[in-house]
Amino acid sequence: MAPTPADRPTGSGPLSRRLLRPALGGREPGPWAALVLAVAAVALVVLLVDLTPRVEGDFFFASDDPQLRESAEIEALFPSRPQVLVSASAADLRAPGTEERLRKLTGELEKVPGVASVLSAVSGPPSPAAAFEGPFWSRLLASGGAGGERTGEEASTLLILELEDGARTEVLVPRLETVVARARAPELRLAISGVPYVVELIRQHLVRDLRVFTAAALVVFGLLVALIYRDLRLTLGVLATCLTACAVALATLRLAGLTLGVLTANLVTIVFVLTLSHLVYLTANWRRLAAESPPGDDAVPAAMAFTGEASFWCMATTLLGFLSLLLASAQPLRELAVAGAIGTLVAFATAYGLYPSFLRAAAPRRGATGGESLADPFGGRRLGAGVALLAALAAVAAIGLPRIDTDPGLLAYFDRGGGIGKGLAAIDAEGGSSPLRVVFADAGGGRLDTEDAFERLAAVQREVEADPEVGTALSLAPLLQEAARSSFAGFLGVPQLVDLLLSPVFRGVARSFVTDDRERGVMVLRMREAGRKTPRRQVEARIEAALARHGFTPLVAGGLYELQGALADLVASSLLVGLGGLALLFTAIAWAVSRSVRTSGAMLACLVGTPVFIFGAMGLAGLPVDFISSPAANVALGMGIDSMIHLVTAVRRLRAEGVSEWQAWTVARGRLWRAIVGAATILALGFGLFGLSSFPPTRRFGVAVVIGLAAAAALTLVVLPYLSTLGRRSRRT
Numbered sequence: 001m002a003p004t005p006a007d008r009p010t011g012s013g014p015l016s017r018r019l020l021r022p023a024l025g026g027r028e029p030g031p032w033a034a035l036v037l038a039v040a041a042v043a044l045v046v047l048l049v050d051l052t053p054r055v056e057g058d059f060f061f062a063s064d065d066p067q068l069r070e071s072a073e074i075e076a077l078f079p080s081r082p083q084v085l086v087s088a089s090a091a092d093l094r095a096p097g098t099e100e101r102l103r104k105l106t107g108e109l110e111k112v113p114g115v116a117s118v119l120s121a122v123s124g125p126p127s128p129a130a131a132f133e134g135p136f137w138s139r140l141l142a143s144g145g146a147g148g149e150r151t152g153e154e155a156s157t158l159l160i161l162e163l164e165d166g167a168r169t170e171v172l173v174p175r176l177e178t179v180v181a182r183a184r185a186p187e188l189r190l191a192i193s194g195v196p197y198v199v200e201l202i203r204q205h206l207v208r209d210l211r212v213f214t215a216a217a218l219v220v221f222g223l224l225v226a227l228i229y230r231d232l233r234l235t236l237g238v239l240a241t242c243l244t245a246c247a248v249a250l251a252t253l254r255l256a257g258l259t260l261g262v263l264t265a266n267l268v269t270i271v272f273v274l275t276l277s278h279l280v281y282l283t284a285n286w287r288r289l290a291a292e293s294p295p296g297d298d299a300v301p302a303a304m305a306f307t308g309e310a311s312f313w314c315m316a317t318t319l320l321g322f323l324s325l326l327l328a329s330a331q332p333l334r335e336l337a338v339a340g341a342i343g344t345l346v347a348f349a350t351a352y353g354l355y356p357s358f359l360r361a362a363a364p365r366r367g368a369t370g371g372e373s374l375a376d377p378f379g380g381r382r383l384g385a386g387v388a389l390l391a392a393l394a395a396v397a398a399i400g401l402p403r404i405d406t407d408p409g410l411l412a413y414f415d416r417g418g419g420i421g422k423g424l425a426a427i428d429a430e431g432g433s434s435p436l437r438v439v440f441a442d443a444g445g446g447r448l449d450t451e452d453a454f455e456r457l458a459a460v461q462r463e464v465e466a467d468p469e470v471g472t473a474l475s476l477a478p479l480l481q482e483a484a485r486s487s488f489a490g491f492l493g494v495p496q497l498v499d500l501l502l503s504p505v506f507r508g509v510a511r512s513f514v515t516d517d518r519e520r521g522v523m524v525l526r527m528r529e530a531g532r533k534t535p536r537r538q539v540e541a542r543i544e545a546a547l548a549r550h551g552f553t554p555l556v557a558g559g560l561y562e563l564q565g566a567l568a569d570l571v572a573s574s575l576l577v578g579l580g581g582l583a584l585l586f587t588a589i590a591w592a593v594s595r596s597v598r599t600s601g602a603m604l605a606c607l608v609g610t611p612v613f614i615f616g617a618m619g620l621a622g623l624p625v626d627f628i629s630s631p632a633a634n635v636a637l638g639m640g641i642d643s644m645i646h647l648v649t650a651v652r653r654l655r656a657e658g659v660s661e662w663q664a665w666t667v668a669r670g671r672l673w674r675a676i677v678g679a680a681t682i683l684a685l686g687f688g689l690f691g692l693s694s695f696p697p698t699r700r701f702g703v704a705v706v707i708g709l710a711a712a713a714a715l716t717l718v719v720l721p722y723l724s725t726l727g728r729r730s731r732r733t
């Protein structure tokens with residue numbers, strides 16, 4: 001079949017010619033030189049670039065965000081050290097043998113480098129009995145503050161490890177795990193948790209994911225490309241180009257002073273599939289043009305010019321999809337925005353700078369269609385049926401939108417059967433797993449070391465402890481109640497007791513709950529996460545209302561629980577504001593590509609449909625939309641619009657040659673549907689690799705992107721042509 005005028009590269013827009021003129025006029029490296037370059041780039045990155053993901057306790061937000069400033073303010077008033085919690089459960093914790101095991105375990109944990117001190121039932125309280133019976137110690141160490149009462153058939157206690165400032169958790173955590181593993185026994189069950197421990201295990205999971213995803217991408221895509229193209233040079237070219245793009249992106253990220261984090265640890269897979277997306281369309285057009293050109297003609301420049309304009313706009317939309325995450329306050333989302341933007345630019349530059357040399361070395365199939373079929377499998381009655389089916393599926397998905405959970409519990413971030421999940425579940429069942437600190441002052445401006453303030457604070461303590469979402473609550477009230485049990489307490493009033501507890505004699509223990517001027521206090525809570533249905537903000541409001549009812553003014557709240565509540569608010573707002581702004585930007589790009597109001601509106605409708613399918617499906621499936629999975633819509637939109645741009649660009653060229661409107665859509669779709677489906681499949685496989693992650697939010701991110709890519713491809717091939725030609729049926733031929 002001879003190429004039509006619209007098939008020729010001269011039909012490319014001026015933008016693509018300006019963009020690609022240097023590449024078309026220059027000389028690319030030969031295939032072997034390109035292969036050596038790829039191997040060298042990967043080797044240098046592996047040897048010289050630190051690929052260890054960085055995860056910190058405050059990785060949710062940037063250091064200048066208000067949420068962290070409030071936590072820093074609390075920390076300045078009431079300094080504390082990072083804590084690792086060890087839960088110990090036994091049928092009888094007070095049995096001599098069990099008590100001796102706890103004493104031995106406490107001593108071994110104290111010897112671990114990086115551990116500053118250990119509080120346990122046998123270290124800290126005046127006696128083991130006080131740990132289970134005292135008003136303060138029972139809340140701090142015993143099972144949920146229940147005074148040693150049994151949970152089911154067992155009683156539990158905590159060992160609280162305070163870490164030294166600057167302790168290296170990558171060294172500390174394995175040593176702690178070794179000590180705890182040696183102390184485990186049938187009669188004494190132990191579990192580890194705490195923010196430093198959880199953060200270190202997340203880092204270990206991300207390191208594993210980086211290795212698994214890279215190896216899986218090489219194997220899966222290597223086999224897939226070899227099966228599709230059946231050409232060793234093309235297969236090597238695709239893998240070499242994608243790996244080079246990954247290496248350059250990682251090196252650029254490092255040169256920019258950025259490190260891999262909780263989201264950017266997946267950068268290798270993202271850049272790999274972004275590069276592969278360009279190569280799919282470039283290879284498809286090269287094979288078709290080479291098959292239709294006279295023998296001896298070099299079809300590579302023609303394929304680059306033909307594909308360049310659409311590829312550029314696809315790159316631009318993906319770039320905007322990542323950059324839109326800069327509007328978020330969560331630090332990992334902003335890091336993903338920068339890393340994704342770098343990866344998007346590198347993927348485009350590498351695809352057009354390195355891959356053409358492999359195309360020139362490959363043998364084109366002359367006299368064939370290059371694998372492209374001109375038959376349109378979506379026309380006729382099948383189009384109406386397809387539109388009806390997608391409309392029905394969208395309606396079903398919309399039912400799930402009100403069910404979206406943007407405020408999941410802490411346990412939703414981890415597998416219940418994994419090390420982190422088990423430890424968190426054990427700690428949560430005993431006395432809550434998510435720390436929260438609420439700073440308050442007397443509403444009348446008085447001091448907190450008076451009899452009246454003590455009685456009112458004790459009432460707040462009782463009310464807060466009755467809240468089902470609160471696991472453990474500590475404040476000055478139970479500390480004073482504990483001190484009142486001492487033999488000398490009968491001679492002292494509340495002000496004198498506070499003075500004594502602030503003195504060096506008692507190591508200034510009261511300083512953890514009241515300031516030196518006695519004008520501000522803090523309530524330290526561990527909140528329950530298992531089975532929580534009430535949004536964190538409502539729970540915090542109940543606690544603050546209890547303080548207000550008893551004459552106290554809540555000043556500021558901080559801690560992991562507060563940060564997660566703020567993060568839930570940001571995720572919910574970004575789904576509306578961020579995606580709305582992104583849709584407007586994409587509408588402008590749709591107009592630049594289509595030059596048609598009707599087609600631009602149809603593209604916008606398809607774009608809106610994509611997040612409906614993503615979040616509707618997650619809502620129906622009960623999958624939470626956390627801060628890690630929430631950017632899936634931005635990523636899916638940025639890549640999903642690629643197929644629309646390629647199809648609309650082809651239609652516009654055909655229309656410029658005088659082809660009727662519906663015929664242009666039919667011919668363009670017949671030529672591109674295989675490439676569109678193939679690109680969506682490859683991208684879906686790439687993000688489907690995230691299903692191998694040991695980190696549930698990463699798996700949810702992958703699932704969400706796959707749903708979005710599938711929805712975008714279906715909407716492109718069925719709904720976009722239908723809406724673009726709606727009301728013009730008489731022109732269809």
